[in-house]
Amino acid sequence: MTKVSTKQSALPFTEERKASIQRRLLQWYRIHQRDLPWRRDQDPYKIWVSEVMLQQTRVETVIPYFHRFLERFPTLEALAAADEADVIKAWEGLGYYSRVRNLHAAVKEVVEKHGGKVPDTLEAISQLKGVGPYTAGAILSIAYNRRVPAVDGNVLRVFSRLFASADDIARVQTRKKMETWAYHLIPESNPRDFNQALMELGAMVCTPTSPSCETCPIRSDCLAYQKGMQHELPVKKKAKPPVSVSLVFGWIRDGDRVLLERRPEAGLLAGMWGLPTLETDASDSVQALIVWMKKHGISIQPGETLGMVEHVFTHRKWHATIIGGTCVGIKGELPQHWRWATLDELETLALPKVYQKAVQTALSSIFA
């Protein structure tokens, strides 16, 4: 939430319509809400963790991570006191790793600056890393029952249909407009359930591809349903397809250890450990790897190609060739962002999926 306009003139609903939507939605939610692990209590810390995990991530994916994470870090204080490497390990495989770095930093800040209590004001909570307009509204409304909008992708979709809005929901302007609508739609009595009801409806009934309008509690209020437009809404600009990139991964051994490289602090898989990775279109990728590693003071004796890995990110598609080799000499100390790891040590590191695939491929090639 940035700032909510309080002018009533532009609202797409009357007071009667508002009352109808509130009543039907709340009644429906009381009956049909899912029993999700983060709905067992209203602990702001648990709500916060769940909201960050749920960013761009499906509920079914989040559930096991949520259980493990809360078992490992049961309280805000426990998380704040933990080593970052352990925190990231608990996030391994969830993706968007900056989320957990921001969460960890923010939790530490809450301990230092707010006495360990998650802030209950929009101004304070919005200053925390990784807490944007949606997450701020979600925590304030769900944990503290504050009347603050929590407009996520579900709500944008529900509103687009409910009020027959053809505005592109990818636009900032559209999100702000709908935040205003949401603010004026929230009942004073129960912001907590109303915000969740709106999202739950989007998740369970007013779904992206085939909405279940027949069972929708507010279909009589829905302008898109009345016009038969529910399948045309919401309007959203199409995403560009991922760009293909060719790379080589090094599987460089020194006895029973393999060489790892830490990725740069910014960009894709920022700060994560992985196999030595070189972006190259060179016809002789083996030579490119040798030269590149030599520049880092590491001499290798190349071996055979151990396989290929394909991995699709949101904006990138990696085609990686895994090249085996042994270390035959290191000039001075290993650079800061490089390290050796035994296979057992590999297990203790947080490895992104693309490198997990590569390790599997290399090992199965070697033991084939």
Added chain:
DNA sequence: AACACGTGGAC
């Protein structure tokens, strides 16, 4: 404002 940022599942 537009784009980068992970992953797995559905169609």
Added chain:
DNA sequence: TGTCCAAGTGT
């Protein structure tokens, strides 16, 4: 296979 996502945020 390709496409579109799923409870967004940071830049």
